[in-house]
Amino acid sequence: MLKYKSLIKLLIVIILLAGSSASAQLDGLLQKVKDKPGEVIEKETNNKRSTKSHKNSGRTVIASGDFHKGDTLIFDEDFSKYKAGASAGSFKTNGAAIVAIVAGQKGKWMVLQDKATFKLSKGLKYPKRFTVEFDILASGDKITDISPMSFGFATDNSAREYTSNVGSYVELHYYDANQVNIGSSNPQKFVNTTYDLAQDLNQHLHVALTIDGDTMAVYLNNAKLADTVLFSPGAAKNFFITAPWEYKNGAKVLVSNFKISAFRN
Numbered sequence: 001m002l003k004y005k006s007l008i009k010l011l012i013v014i015i016l017l018a019g020s021s022a023s024a025q026l027d028g029l030l031q032k033v034k035d036k037p038g039e040v041i042e043k044e045t046n047n048k049r050s051t052k053s054h055k056n057s058g059r060t061v062i063a064s065g066d067f068h069k070g071d072t073l074i075f076d077e078d079f080s081k082y083k084a085g086a087s088a089g090s091f092k093t094n095g096a097a098i099v100a101i102v103a104g105q106k107g108k109w110m111v112l113q114d115k116a117t118f119k120l121s122k123g124l125k126y127p128k129r130f131t132v133e134f135d136i137l138a139s140g141d142k143i144t145d146i147s148p149m150s151f152g153f154a155t156d157n158s159a160r161e162y163t164s165n166v167g168s169y170v171e172l173h174y175y176d177a178n179q180v181n182i183g184s185s186n187p188q189k190f191v192n193t194t195y196d197l198a199q200d201l202n203q204h205l206h207v208a209l210t211i212d213g214d215t216m217a218v219y220l221n222n223a224k225l226a227d228t229v230l231f232s233p234g235a236a237k238n239f240f241i242t243a244p245w246e247y248k249n250g251a252k253v254l255v256s257n258f259k260i261s262a263f264r265n
Contacts, residue, residue, distance in 0.1 A: 067208045067219050070131045070261030075124060077258040079108040092159045093118045095243070102137065102254060105204075109137060109254035112149065112243035119159045119240045126237050129263040132209040138174060140251025143198040146174035147244035149253055151207070153231070157238040164242045168230035170207075170218055172197060174244065174253075182218055184230040193225045211237070 077090045082099040088110050091097045095116025099108050112118070138146055152169035165171055166185065173179035177198045182191040197205075200221070208219040210227075214235075217227040231237070239260070244253060 066224065067210065067217075067222060068131075069133060069208070069259070070129070070263045072262045072264040073259060074130070074262050075120070075258065075260035078256055079110055082108065084108065090121055091118045092121045094159055094161055100254065102139065105137060107256055109256045112241065112253045112255060114147075114243055114247055115162050115245055116243045117159050117161070117163050117240060118243070119154070119157050119238060123157045123238055124260065126211070127262045127264075129210075129212045131211070131261050131263075132207075132239065132259075133261075134207050134258040135256050136172075136205040136207060137203075137254045137256070138197070138201055138205065138251070139254065140201065140247075141249055142251075143177050143201050144175045145248040145251040146253060147246045148173045148175070149242060149244045151239075151241045153211075153237040154240045155236045155238065159240075162242070162245075163240070164245075166240070167235075167238075168216060170209075180220070180225060182226045182228075182230075186232045186235070187229065189228065189230060191226050191228060195220050195223065195225060 077088075079088055079099045082088055084099055084101045086099050088097040088099050091110065093113070093116050095113035096111075097118060098111045098113070100111050102109055110118075136149075140146060148164075148171050150164050150169045150171040152167055154163065154167040165181075165183065168184045169182070171181040171183075172195075173181065174197055178194045178196050180193050180195045180197075182193065183189055206219075206221050208222070210217040210219075211231075214229050214231040214233060215227065216230045218225045241255060247253075
């Protein structure tokens with residue numbers, strides 16, 4: 001009887017030990033199942049953070065260095081013929097097109113009055129292939145003191161009212177520091193990309209556009225942000241610039257050094 005009881009106790013101990021080991025193994029397996037999704041999520045989160053950090057500190061670039069300007073100049077304006085404080089006759093606007101000299105900057109600039117749209121006083125007849133170049137000077141203490149501005153091509157040349165993101169456009173989201181939207185109302189298209197706008201605060205930002213029929217390539221400081229269809233066949237093209245809706249703390253955006261060139265050869 002004693003041996004039987006001892007045998008029973010031994011069996012119970014073995015079962016408990018086996019159960020403890022199985023339980024530990026089961027807990028380990030469960031922990032692994034729990035850990036793996038967590039590791040993936042953390043990696044994805046880290047990747048997103050890394051990407052965001054990269055975008056905030058640099059530029060999203062499709063390609064660089066492949067911009068080629070047209071060979072025949074059809075419009076040229078650097079405001080050198082105007083006195084500081086005069087109105088630029090080459091642009092029409094629903095606001096004011098005042099020429100200014102900026103301390104520490106070469107040349108003369110046209111101030112983009114808030115809530116104003118600017119178009120060429122005389123509409124141009126654009127060829128199928130041409131380029132547009134100009135410089136933007138965002139001036140201020142912080143990039144976030146400037147509302148978005150846009151430029152591109154509208155279907156008409158009226159500047160009687162403030163318009164933004166009409167026709168085919170590029171929009172610089174200054175208050176987001178690195179957001180650039182490129183789009184078209186016809187055909188409907190929207191490209192969201194990034195460029196570190198803050199790094200060019202109080203410095204020239206060179207804009208270059210290459211238009212070839214219904215496509216437009218967009219370059220900021222020779223960084224190519226897009227090359228896509230933005231025009232419907234036969235669409236009228238009228239260059240425009242829309243100023244920020246609002247400035248804070250004395251910030252301003254100015255533009256100069258316009259060159260529009262056709263490809264004749």
